[in-house]
Amino acid sequence: MHLLNRALRPAVALETTILVHGVPRPDAPSLAERLAGAVREAGAFPATVGVIAGRPTVGLTDDELRQLLDAVHVEKVNASNLGVVIHRRAHGVTTVSTTIELAALAGVRVMATGGIGGVHRGFASTLDISADLGAIARTPMAVVTSGVKSLLDLRATRELLETLGIPVVGYRTDSFPAFYVRDTDLTLDARFDDPTDLGAYAAAELARTGRGIIIANPCPAEHAMSAEAWEALLVLAQGEATGVRGRDVTPALLAQVHRLSGGATLRANISLAESNAALAGGVARAMVR
Ligand code: PSU
Numbered sequence: 001m002h003l004l005n006r007a008l009r010p011a012v013a014l015e016t017t018i019l020v021h022g023v024p025r026p027d028a029p030s031l032a033e034r035l036a037g038a039v040r041e042a043g044a045f046p047a048t049v050g051v052i053a054g055r056p057t058v059g060l061t062d063d064e065l066r067q068l069l070d071a072v073h074v075e076k077v078n079a080s081n082l083g084v085v086i087h088r089r090a091h092g093v094t095t096v097s098t099t100i101e102l103a104a105l106a107g108v109r110v111m112a113t114g115g116i117g118g119v120h121r122g123f124a125s126t127l128d129i130s131a132d133l134g135a136i137a138r139t140p141m142a143v144v145t146s147g148v149k150s151l152l153d154l155r156a157t158r159e160l161l162e163t164l165g166i167p168v169v170g171y172r173t174d175s176f177p178a179f180y181v182r183d184t185d186l187t188l189d190a191r192f193d194d195p196t197d198l199g200a201y202a203a204a205e206l207a208r209t210g211r212g213i214i215i216a217n218p219c220p221a222e223h224a225m226s227a228e229a230w231e232a233l234l235v236l237a238q239g240e241a242t243g244v245r246g247r248d249v250t251p252a253l254l255a256q257v258h259r260l261s262g263g264a265t266l267r268a269n270i271s272l273a274e275s276n277a278a279l280a281g282g283v284a285r286a287m288v289r
């Protein structure tokens with residue numbers, strides 16, 4: 001495995017699924033640059049994760065990242081199909097689950113995403129629950145996220161996080177956010193207002209348990225949506241994305257939402273992901289202190 005030799009320096013892992021399956025193709029290169037730039041500005045090193053011709057890589061070069069962004073089709077890789085992609089020497093873009101598995105091996109302790117996966121609506125019949133949750137429960141990584149994607153069953157997701165023993169702490173918020181929606185009636189285990197204090201807690205908790213934690217950072221206010229506006233949009237999006245299953249559900253719904261909102265949700269998604277990358281950089285710096 002090709003690893004980033006920066007274990008003792010503050011590093012932030014970044015995923016590649018958000019780039020290839022989360023935003024329209026023309027927006028991917030600039031999003032990649034904005035996320036890496038936000039981490040650097042916060043004084044940490046961005047380590048973008050992906051699989052290049054079967055080689056899991058933590059800290060993609062610009063050229064390697066371009067190969068993934070330019071490829072006609074790149075497999076979305078979660079904990080269950082990573083080994084197959086390695087075996088077949090294929091390219092793969094990593095979700096939160098595989099980004100943290102690989103980055104943890106390289107000694108990275110913080111990752112930033114937009115919104116982690118969770119329990120899908122209708123889970124009682126589909127059992128569609130993101131591999132992200134199990135991965136966070138078994139991987140020592142502080143995952144900075146704007147809560148969970150509001151496509152999901154938020155209440156069930158929050159309960160499952162509790163069941164899995166994953167601490168959910170908020171940064172300058174009192175409730176567990178829902179991606180484009182800043183405030184919900186879902187609770188947190190704690191609120192932190194100071195990144196240094198948050199970093200000290202995160203470092204101690206990862207060392208104590210060997211498992212992951214979630215740091216919830218709400219969508220920047222200027223791009224946030226009301227819960228009502230979001231629900232209306234989601235109903236329309238679900239009507240357009242019927243018959244989609246498994247790994248394709250999240251990308252298909254995001255694409256419809258971005259289209260139906262005239263790009264408003266895409267701008268929100270980019271803004272919240274950038275804000276999470278910046279916070280993750282600050283937390284990573286505090287964790288090495
Ligand atoms: N955050 C975003 N957009 C995304 C994702 C996160 O703003 O596309 C990706 C992450 O890679 C996450 C995945 O792990 O969505 C969840 O997919 P699923 O529901 O299939 O587990």
Ligand code: MN
Nearest residue numbers: 128129130246
């Ligand atoms: Mn799924």
